[in-house]
Amino acid sequence: MRRFLLPTALLTAIWLFLPLPAQSAPCMLVTLTGTMSGPALINGVAGAGTLVRYGDDSSECGTMKLQFDAGRGTILRLSQLNVDPDQIDAIFFTHMHSDHTEGFVDLLLARWNFSSSGARLDVVCSNDVSSPLGFTMSCGKFVTHIGDAFVQSGEIAQRVSEDKRRLAGGPAELAHLITFEPSDAPQVVWSKGDVKVSAIRSTHVAGHASYRVDTPAGSVVIGGDASNDSPAPPRPTSTSAQVERLAQGAEVIVHSTMHPIMGPERDSGMPAPVYHRQSLTPDLGAMAKRTGAKYLMLTHLAPQVGATHHGPYKVPGGALTEADYRAAAEAGGFTATTIVGSDLATLRIPAR
């Protein structure tokens, strides 16, 4: 047998010249699953939401999947990305407005129907907040009662009778609720492996929170509908000081925006408080410049590009173009890349 053995020196030489296995670098994909602002219906645009995928080249950046808000049609957009509801690791809500939440029942029902025996879904959001006006904003109750209509209709019992693997309590039983008290300093609210999600208090409606995802590939901030703590001018900016703190050094800022064309000094008809509780595009551009962002992804556009009306409100001067939004961000001083959101717009970090 000895004559078949190669001398050690020769084996070492062969090993030294073998090509190294390809490096699999960490990467992240940020996808807008919906870009509609508010409950208006325009040309099939889905309700607000952002999917953040993280992994490495070998997994096409898709080992982990985090969803932020889930407006109308979210799972239709996810299906276009070949992302199944049971692949989502966690979902985070910025606030309890239906344009950010109404797609959740759809997502959770699909997961309940087909993957009831799988992992429960982490649902991360603010603690209950009581308003002096006598109502309470409650993500906890929203999640706990998410399947009530389908329990009451009898559908849950009927489908469980067909397939005993389905959870008898309906989709709510599949949710693992994680709530936190939003504060003015970033706090870690969820983590898994080398991915960390932090939250900060922000202003839009009571209980609003903004999020930051930190991964070895980079960081992305999801501002949601955040605006300045001062509800109306005079104020230094319409953007949130807390979101600005959260976004320091992050490569990507995903943020809802309002174009100044809808302002109360024009004749859009939009009530001033509705206008003022969003961040204006030039102010977002200025904030993104200050935090050093490489990319500003504008979403939840009011008005939508190409639309002459935003729900009941008219767009003074006629429909806006993508260039109008980019110019508005540049007017704030942002000279890096502005992405004017459309459904399924995707950004890869690092860029190829």
Ligand SMILES: [Zn+2]
């Ligand atoms: Zn909204």
